[in-house]
Amino acid sequence: MSLAAPDLRTPASDPFPTADDLIGRISKYHPRVNEELIRSAYAFAEDAHAPQKRHSGEPYFAHVASVAMILADLKMDSATICTGLLHDTVEDTPATLDDLATHFSPEISSLVDGVTKLGQMELSSTRTRQAENFQKLIVAISSDVRVLIVKLADRLHNMRTLHHVPKPDKRERVATETLEIYAPLARRIGINRICVELEDLSFQYVNPAAFESVAKRLGEMRDANAGEVAEVSHVLTEKLDKAGIEGRVFGREKRPYSIWRKLDRKNITFDEIADIYAFRLIIDDNNVDECYRALGVIHQNWRCVPERFRDFISTPKPNNYRSLHTTIVGPDSVRLEIQIRTEDMDAVAESGVAAHWRYKGQDYGYDADAAKSAGGDPLERLRPFVEILEQGGDPDEFLEHAKLEMFADQVYCFTPKGELIALPNGATPLDFAYAVHTELGHTTIGAKINGRDRPLRTRLRNGDVVHILKGGLRQPPAGWEELAITGKARAAIRRLIRTTEKAEFEGIGKMLAEHAFEREGKIFKEKGLEDALARLELADVDALYQALGRGRITSGEFLDAVFPGRRDSRQYAAGEKELIRDEKARLYVRGRGLTPGVSIHFAECCSPLPGDRIVGVMVPDKGVTIHTIDCGVLTDHDESDLDRWIDLGWTAEAEENAVSTARVHAVMHNTPGTLADIARAVGENRGNIGNLSTLKRSKDFFEMQFDIEVFDNRHLSNIISALKMCSGVVSAERVRGGSGDDN
Structure with missing residues (x-):
């Protein structure tokens, strides 16, 4: 038996698919396909791209025809395949979206528009631009996942022909982007056959030395263990036939990138990897009971490795992957993994969300009901990205959080009611709380794991039952973000911090405005500040408070805007300093809605304690840093700049309970x-x-x-x-x- 892995690759030397080739492939799964529509889209794209060439010298149309064939291999609907043919016409030819809507349909025009908007991602060399376009990608695919499927097919063919791109730096950049964004997204929606090929193709350019090393070791092991693998294959088939279990057996070899990732992540040697070789047993007639019966036959004939058994049928992966995994010790102590699944399970394992396109009545399209009955809608796997997007923040921050979501193995935990929550390895109860609901995360004060109180920093393990303890406050303690590892949790915490920080800086700013007016012997009123806001180029009073609270404008600048021509405050610096010291402290370190670590910070140089005489120094965009009155660092600050100095006091509660x-x-x-x-x-x-x-x-x-x-x-x-x-x-x-x- 040969060991192979599923592959969609078509040799670059082969002629690109004709319209008849494409229709013939589609007809195998969609007999009632609209041939006229496919031929029309094929001819339109061929004519539009006629003058264009690729780096390989082929007609550019060869690319879009190959993308359409990849989509046909995934058994996609006609609109998606037409989109594959037309996806570059609006960007690279005179054709418009209106032309596509007129010639074909608004549905196809909309899909092409979604793919076109993402076309600039690989043309940008800046991280911020890439992050902005990744945000667009999430918005587009959240409304129609076919946009992502077309984009994956497009990227797959580009990666198959990347060797024709003349510039090494561009090849490496495209491969890195593929490895960091497209391959994880393919895995996210379960299209494993595209994911693994994208990973291996990218690996060759991102780390060619490592790729060559792994490929060489694989070749050596393949030659050395061919006899043992063939023997197990023969005995396995014989034992299953004797037990009356009908199915097909084929072998696969672990992919180079998957091996490299495991070596890097687990810090083990090549020889310690237990699943380099695997057999896949596909049970006929989708009989789940036969999967477990086949497992019994295997364990009766070979010694199994207990810690390597996984039941993904009773507990599917979040992308709907279902299978039994067991590792046996074969001849000469060669470890072999065996995966057991039904035909339907295998289709979902290889094609993911694309496996759920089928006939519903007279129409061929996505069957959400069938997807859910198979273990859950894989499109739900995209929801965390949308939720991260909704938390706000800049594009770079979004990309950082999204990558946290994509690059992680899974751990499966349960709510007290038995609901399954999938999280990355290393996740904590705080990640669990945010996975259940953002508001639950915001109000988390503790957690019980398997009935026992545990710290929020505890790493969760498979099968843990997690009970989150709620409080009433939505206030992030200092360092809370470090307790979470998921992008969703970190994005939500950062948004909560931003919201809390904004309110607190506005409170500080209002206090400073009132204080400035008192120093001038005037009564502060928000009404009548319109002219001052215009002079300061601020939109409203809240923006004024933010600017004052963050130290972006001083109290003196604020007064100058309110009272143009007022006396130079520097002439009265000494007198004003004496006044502010004699007044009762207007701002309290604890209480009045201020949160240490957000807008108010204790200086590490003197570590102020309740009972110490304290003073605050306004630091732009950071807030108030609190020092003891005798701290030596205060000599580094300009005492004549009264607008930066704030007299402080401790609340009674702070002195009694802090x-x-x-x-x-x-x-x-x-x-x-x-x-x-x-x-x-x-x-x-x-x-x-x-x-x-x-x-x-x-x-x-x-x-x-x-x-x-x-x-x-x-x-x-x-x-x-x-x-x-x-x-x-x-x-x-x-x-x-x-x-x-x-x-």
Whole structure:
């Protein structure tokens, strides 16, 4: 038995398909095909592209005819195949969309329009332009997946002929784009036969040395193991016949790119890959029970590898892939994977969403009901991209999140009600919450996994039952985004942060505007600011507050716009500084809707604690950075710029209930038990050591730094006093000063 992989490839030297070739291929699955429509589209495209040539010297029409044949191999409907023939006419010829609508149909014109809008993706060398076009791709395919299928067929033929492109840098760029965007999208909707070929073709250009190395090893293994593989094939067929199981058996060899990806991801050697060789057993008559019976026959005759068994029939992959996978140990300890599936399952495994085009009554088209009955609509796999798009953000951010969605193996978890949620490997309960519903993610405060409380950073495993604990606030804690790995979750968290940040900067801006008016001895009113907004070139009052809050305009510039010709504030800088220091603090570090880590930040150089006298420095586009009043870093800021300085205070709640982190520097004797004494002293005084590091170590002394969670500066003073009482401690003091990062 030969080992082979399914391939749609047509040798480049073959003549391109004629209209009769194309119609003959379509007629095999669509006997009532409208031949006149196909011939008309074929002739229209051939005439429109007549003067054009490809890099290979072939007529350009050879490309669109080959794309149409690939679509016919996927058993697509007539409108999609006509789109394959016509997809470049609007972009590369004088033909217009109106011409296509008149000659053919509005449906075909609309599909060609969708593909045409995406045609510039591979012509752009900038990441931002690529990201913008990828957004267009998601919008187009979310309304009609046939746009994506045509684009995949188009890209497949371009990759088959990429060797004719003369510029190596362009070949590598197109291959990289194919590997990063088109191949994952093909896998996303289950069209495996296109996905694996795109991956291998791209691999040759993106990493030619690795491709050659893997291909060489594959050839060596194929020669060395041909006898063992043939023996298993013969015995397998014989045993299945004896059991009365009807089906066909054929072998396949793992693809070079798939091997390389596994070597890279799992950090294993070539010889450790268990599924380089595989047999596929396709059961006749779509009898699912026979799949499990065949599995029993196989396990009775060969020793199986327990950790390599997967049942994707009872738990299909998100793209509807269904099959039984088992790995056996064959002759001479050669590991062989066996995949068992029905004919329908095999069609979905190879063609994905394209396998669901069929007759419904008199019409041939996509059968959503059949897709759902087969395990779920694979088009749902595109929904996360639409949801990421809806979260907003710039195109580069969208592309980053979309790639997170595309490049990941799967882990399958369940809600408490038994609903299956598919996530990437490494996903956390926070990813799970956002996969269920965005609002659930926003209000997540904890999670139970298999009935036990677990941290939100816990990595989920196959079969976990996840119960998300909800709170009432929609407020992202600092560092929350780092707890999620899926593009959907990260996009939603970033949007929530942007929304929260916007509201908080507007609050800061309004406070600064009111404060500026008070310094001028005037009463602040929003009404009457129209002229000032025009002078500042701002759209509305909210934009004004944003600009003030983010430090893009100063209070002085704001007052100059409101009161043109007012006295130069620099003449009164000293007096105004004294005034702002004497006033009651207008802004509080905690409370009043401000979120540390979003619009208000504690300086690491002095680590302010409740009870410390504090001052804020406005940093453009970052917010307010809070320092203790005696922090050495404050000397780096211009005190004459009063608009950047904000007097601050602590709320009573902050002083009573806040938990903050303080840093302590200690020198101690290098004797057994000293560190235990320090930990005991901190704990007895209701502190908690969050982190410790050794700065210096000698034979006699240790010099260490501790991050300790405390309530306020008095609490810290008590802890430091307790540390100094430890027999092994030479000195202990709070860390202050240093250089900040807020400039």
